[in-house]
Structure formats: structure tokens, C-alpha cells
Amino acid sequence: MALKQYERHEPCNLKLFTPGPVIVPDYLLKELALPNDTHRNAWYSELQESVEEQAKRLMYTKNDVLTFISSGTGAMEACMSNLLDGDEPGLVLSCGAFGNRWHQIGQGLGKNVDKYKIPDGTAFRADKVKEWLDKKDYRIVCIEANETSAGVMNKMEEIAPVVKDTGALLCVDAVSALGGLKVEVDKLKIDVCLGSTQKALALPAGLAIAAVSDEAFEKAERTKNRGYYFDMVELRKKMLAKHQTPTTGPIHTLRALDISLNHILDVEGLENCFARHRRMANMVKGWANGRGYEMVPDPGYESPTVSAIRRPEGMVTLDFVKQMIDRGYRIVNGYGDLRNKSFRIGHMGALMPDDIGELLGVMDDVLDK
Ligand SMILES: Cc1ncc(COP(=O)(O)O)c(C=O)c1O
Known part of the structure; x- marks a missing residue:
């Protein structure tokens, strides 16, 4: 019998303007299709070390970088399981679904976590955060x-x-920020800055990386019951000894991540990369303003990697998304509490301003009909 062929039908032919997973450019797809190798050899160690060193440059840090064999959520879980001991209090600042997720992770692990939730679409202000911090001796935020x-x-x-x-x-979740938004870890003294591959790093999901401060590692060492899979202390030991992970990872994704980081850092350049993302975000905002649509975020707090636009009067979000899919473009509904109240356009990774221009033209066409 012939080998089953995966039919390359509708979803594969769509142009993704999604907030992850995103389009994987050809130069990375090529890496993902190379012959396999194992993860307990010098070649692998060299590869992982190269990823670690480049990730440090991406995050503006000298801190050690851990590789997690998971999507971003695994690294979020690691913060809770490694950095809160017993019933020490932790605080999650949530302005949307992923902040809520971090709180749920803490609760799921039986941790003593509070959630300071502000309405979806608003951003945190330092003075209000300070009021919350005055309530308890929070050990992680x-x-x-x-x-x-x-x-x-x-x-x-x-x-x-x-x-x-x-x-x-x-602890900072930079899953949809890394590669699109500058996060200066050392300057801001961020203890854990985590990201994953399927967003602005333009890869499939499967790996998370996190820059972790010495203070956070010291805390992890004192924390009991850190779990096994996401034990930062063990992950660091293996990383320092051999630049390997304790369990088997997606070797191809790591390999492609090395190339993706190389592209961002040394081919395009970090500042150019950030500027491109901001330019694409501004194009979408300009388009929305032009049509009289309202952005979800407060002005000045719009993300450079994903734009959320409030559903205008008379639009059925799902119908609009469907019509765009019929034209070959995947944009997405709002998420969490914003589902059906907004739609989102991802502009991260390998997308270029011309791609956004093309998308906006098609959206106008669909909406004007
Ligand atoms: C801000 C943010 N945090 C966390 C996650 C979860 O990441 P993952 O799906 O890689 O576990 C996502 C995914 O969309 C995200 O956007």
C-alpha cells in the first residue's frame, strides 16, 4: 500500500496573519526537513549552546538560558513550581486570557496565588501595581x-x-514579544523572561526558552517539590555540564531556532526587526482608524506583534474571519473574554509590511462588499 500522503488542502494554503503559530519561511522549513541526529553528542551540544548565546542577545542578558521541551506554557508552569515554596504568596497581573492562564497554573499546582485582574484591553500602570504589592509580601510577580x-x-x-x-x-511572559518587542532583561532586572518558538521567532511550536537570574536559581534550589519535567535546577545542571536537556527535545526545532535567531540578530538586525514589527502594527492601526474601528488596547499600549480590533456594529466576527479564509487569509477571532467581540491580526515573524498592505486591501474588499 502506498504511503499515506497528507492532503495539502485549505489550511496549509492559507496565508497566516495569526498570533501564533505563524508562517514558517522557507529558509527555516529547510532546516526542519534535514536528516535527523541524536541529542547526546558534541554536535547537539554546540547547537544548544549557540541557541543559548543568541537567546541571551535577543533578551539583552547575561543570565543563563534554559531550554524547555514544551510550548510556552511549560515555562510559565516552571515559574510557579520552582519559585514559590509551600504557601508563599505569588501575584499574577492579568490583563487577558494568558494572564488568567498563569493564575490557573498556580492554582492547579496548589500555590497561594492572587490575581490582580484589569479589564481586557487595558494595560498595567505602575502606581496601581504598587498598591497591590503593598498588600502582601509577594515572592513572585x-x-x-x-x-x-x-x-x-x-x-x-x-x-x-x-x-x-x-x-x-x-517573571515575564514574553511568548508573543520575543523577536518583535524589545525586552531588556538585565536592565529591568527581570528574573525569568520566557518565550516560545511559534510566534515572532517564526517556527512551529515545541520549544520554550527562558533567561533565568541567579537569584531565581537560588530560590529554585530552596524550593521543595519542584516537579520533574520543569525542574529549573536539573535543567540548569544539564545545560552547564553539556548544553543538553535532561529529556529528548525536538532537535529540528532547535536547529531551526538557531538559524532564526541568527537571522534576527545578524541578518536583519534586532533594531530593524523591532521597527518592522512596529511598522506593521501601525499600518493595521491606521487602517482600523480609517474605517472608524476601535482598537482594543488603550492608545499607546498597542502590541507590535498582534493587533486586536473591536468588532464594529453589524459585523459578525466569525463570518468576517470565514470570508477572509475563503480568500486565502487566516486572521482570527478575539480570545478569551474578547471572543466574538473583537478580531485579531498577527503581524509577527517573517511577515513584511507589504504582506500587511495586501491583507488590509483584501479586508477592505470583503468589508465593502
Ligand atoms: C502571551 C502568551 N503566553 C502564553 C502563551 C501560551 O503559549 P504556548 O501555546 O506556547 O504554550 C501564548 C500563546 O498564544 C501567549 O500568546
Whole structure:
């Protein structure tokens, strides 16, 4: 019998304007299709070390970088299981679905976590965060740099000092930020900055990376019951000894990540890469304003990697998304509480301003009909 062929039908032919997973450009697809090798050899160690070193440059840090064999959620879980011991209090700052997820992870692990939730679409302000921090001696504070569900960017340069003043460890979810938004880990004294491959790094899902401070590692060492799979202490040991992971990872994804980071850092250049993402975000915002549509985030807090637009009067979000799919373009519904109340356009990874121009033209065409 012939080998089953996966039919390349509708979803594969769509042009993805999604907030992850995203289009994987040909130069990375090529890496993903190379012959396999094992993960306990010098070649692999060299590869992982190269990823670690490049990830440090991406995150502006000298901190050690861990590789998690999971999507981004695994690294979020690691923060909760490694950095909160017993019933020490932790605080999650949530302005959308992924902030809520971090709180759920803490609860699922039986941790003593509070949630300071602000309406989806709003961003955290330092003075209000400080009021919350005054309530308890929180040991960790978790926040999204970029809340993908609402297209909101939190201004980490304003929030980080307020958190660090309290002595809490600061954990930042940069899953949809890394590669599209500057997050300066050392300058802001971020203790854990985590990201994953399927967003602005333009790869399939399967790996998460996190820059972890010495203070956070020291805390992890003192924490009992850190679990097994996401034990930061064990992950670090293996990384320091051999630049390997304790379990088998997606070797191809790591290999393609090495090339993706190389492209961002040394071919395009970080600043150019950030500027391209911001330019695409501005194009979408300009388009929305032009049509009289309202952005979900407060002005000035729009994400550079994903734009969330409030559903205008008379639009059925799902119908609009479907019509765009029929034209070959995948945009997505709102997420969490914003589902059916907004639609989102991802502009991250390998997308270019011309791609956004093309998309906006098609959206006009669909909406004007
Ligand atoms: C801000 C943010 N955090 C966390 C996640 C979860 O990441 P993953 O799906 O890689 O586990 C996502 C995914 O969309 C995200 O956008």
C-alpha cells in the first residue's frame, strides 16, 4: 500500500496573519526537513549552546538560558513550581486570557496565588501595581510583556522597577514579544523572561526558552517539590555540564531556532526587526482608524506583534474571519473574554509590511462588499 500522503488542502494554503503559530519561511522549513541526529553528542551540544548565546542577545542578558521541551506554557508552569515554596504568596497581573492562564497554573499546582485582574484591553500602570504589592509580601510577580488575547503591550520599563523594589522575583511572559518587542532583561532586572518558538521567532511550536537570574536559581534550589519535567535546577545542571536537556527535545526545532535567531540578530538586525514589527502594527492601526474601528488596547499600549480590533456594529466576527479564509487569509477571532467581540491580526515573524498592505486591501474588499 502506498504511503499515506497528507492532503495539502485549505489550511496549509492559507496565508497566516495569526498570533501564533505563524508562517514558517522557507529558509527555516529547510532546516526542519534535514536528516535527523541524536541529542547526546558534541554536535547537539554546540547547537544548544549557540541557541543559548543568541537567546541571551535577543533578551539583552547575561543570565543563563534554559531550554524547555514544551510550548510556552511549560515555562510559565516552571515559574510557579520552582519559585514559590509551600504557601508563599505569588501575584499574577492579568490583563487577558494568558494572564488568567498563569493564575490557573498556580492554582492547579496548589500555590497561594492572587490575581490582580484589569479589564481586557487595558494595560498595567505602575502606581496601581504598587498598591497591590503593598498588600502582601509577594515572592513572585508574573506579568505578560505582551497579552496576545487583547493585543496589549505592558510597559515593562514602568512596571519592573516597582516590582523589583519589593524584593519579589519578576517573571515575564514574553511568548508573543520575543523577536518583535524589545525586552531588556538585565536592565529591568527581570528574573525569568520566557518565550516560545511559534510566534515572532517564526517556527512551529515545541520549544520554550527562558533567561533565568541567579537569584531565581537560588530560590529554585530552596524550593521543595519542584516537579520533574520543569525542574529549573536539573535543567540548569544539564545545560552547564553539556548544553543538553535532561529529556529528548525536538532537535529540528532547535536547529531551526538557531538559524532564526541568527537571522534576527545578524541578518536583519534586532533594531530593524523591532521597527518592522512596529511598522506593521501601525499600518493595521491606521487602517482600523480609517474605517472608524476601535482598537482594543488603550492608545499607546498597542502590541507590535498582534493587533486586536473591536468588532464594529453589524459585523459578525466569525463570518468576517470565514470570508477572509475563503480568500486565502487566516486572521482570527478575539480570545478569551474578547471572543466574538473583537478580531485579531498577527503581524509577527517573517511577515513584511507589504504582506500587511495586501491583507488590509483584501479586508477592505470583503468589508465593502
Ligand atoms: C502571551 C502568551 N503566553 C502564553 C502563551 C501560551 O503559549 P504556548 O501555546 O506556547 O504554550 C501564548 C500563546 O498564544 C501567549 O500568546
